[in-house]
Amino acid sequence: MKNSVLEELKSTDGFVSGEALSQKLGVSRTAVWKSINSLKEQGFTIESVRNKGYRLTSSPDRLSAVIIADGLETSTIGKKIVVLPNVDSTNDEVKRRAAAGEPEGLVVIAEHQSAGKGRFGRIWSSDSGGVYFTVLVRPELPPSDIASVTLAAGLAVCLAIREYTGLDAKIKWPNDIIIGRKKLCGILTEMSAQSDRIDFIAIGIGINVNHTFFPEEIKSKATSLYLETGERIDRNSFMRCVIKKLDTVLSSFFVSVSLDDEKLFEGLCATIGRSVTVQRNGEELSGIAEGITGSGELIINSDGKKTVIGSGEVTVQGIY
Numbered sequence: 001m002k003n004s005v006l007e008e009l010k011s012t013d014g015f016v017s018g019e020a021l022s023q024k025l026g027v028s029r030t031a032v033w034k035s036i037n038s039l040k041e042q043g044f045t046i047e048s049v050r051n052k053g054y055r056l057t058s059s060p061d062r063l064s065a066v067i068i069a070d071g072l073e074t075s076t077i078g079k080k081i082v083v084l085p086n087v088d089s090t091n092d093e094v095k096r097r098a099a100a101g102e103p104e105g106l107v108v109i110a111e112h113q114s115a116g117k118g119r120f121g122r123i124w125s126s127d128s129g130g131v132y133f134t135v136l137v138r139p140e141l142p143p144s145d146i147a148s149v150t151l152a153a154g155l156a157v158c159l160a161i162r163e164y165t166g167l168d169a170k171i172k173w174p175n176d177i178i179i180g181r182k183k184l185c186g187i188l189t190e191m192s193a194q195s196d197r198i199d200f201i202a203i204g205i206g207i208n209v210n211h212t213f214f215p216e217e218i219k220s221k222a223t224s225l226y227l228e229t230g231e232r233i234d235r236n237s238f239m240r241c242v243i244k245k246l247d248t249v250l251s252s253f254f255v256s257v258s259l260d261d262e263k264l265f266e267g268l269c270a271t272i273g274r275s276v277t278v279q280r281n282g283e284e285l286s287g288i289a290e291g292i293t294g295s296g297e298l299i300i301n302s303d304g305k306k307t308v309i310g311s312g313e314v315t316v317q318g319i320y
């Protein structure tokens, strides 16, 4: 019911009376009044004027599971959404819940993380204004497929950012989303598996959304949606868009187990066609990134010798 009052307020340009709301939604005036109070508690500003009714004047910049789930019709991802004001790491929270038997589709989102994790043991600083979340999936796949699951998730996030903002977001293989030369999003995937099958995967995603500045040391390498568009983003509706895309892209990926549309991936991958240096297992490999295989590996051409790599830390000339 709460959502319906919200929808009515959002779709009305001006005031709407308590009587009209109660008739339209088929509930009592008291139920409408309770809903209005609950929305106010969630941070919505609702003006109430005698003989005129209610008018929504602003929505909160606070993440809300109720608002994100409003109108979200997905097959798996986002079937359960949990928003936490604070957590050590959403990846660790999802891993704890997965170990306790949580079904796939759970999305845990946090306003802040006290121990946010990046790749290669780095810290992921989780300041206000971002979205930090982890998605739980339990695909029937061998553990060797984990790298391509990360790529499929990255593709989904990249497509969602493009759709929601119109920005020219690109993938920096394998795990980052960038705008121009700057990082907007990082992905850290963790897995629990037997020798032949995955038990679960926690796909952790951090996106810089409403950050207005970055510390000096990362300023030249990091950006946010706000800095790129000049507009504050409604994080709840943005999250709804991201979850929808993850649901569509991952469900088709889990059926075909290949980046079906690898040309789409290549077209969105800023790494392709550039000079790259890859660090892996203590060794360095340099060459031109020529393409992506169906299972998402990077093809590197070093003076005519082609090497296919599945993971690693990549420096791309002209990016970072």
Ligand code: BTN
Residues within 6 Å of the ligand: 088, 089, 090, 091, 092, 113, 115, 116, 117, 118, 119, 120, 122, 124, 131, 132, 133, 134, 175, 176, 185, 186, 187, 188, 204, 205, 206, 207
């Ligand atoms: C990277 O670029 O190094 C990956 C960063 C991944 C950060 C996200 S934020 C949500 C989730 N929880 C974590 O602790 N890390 C990931």
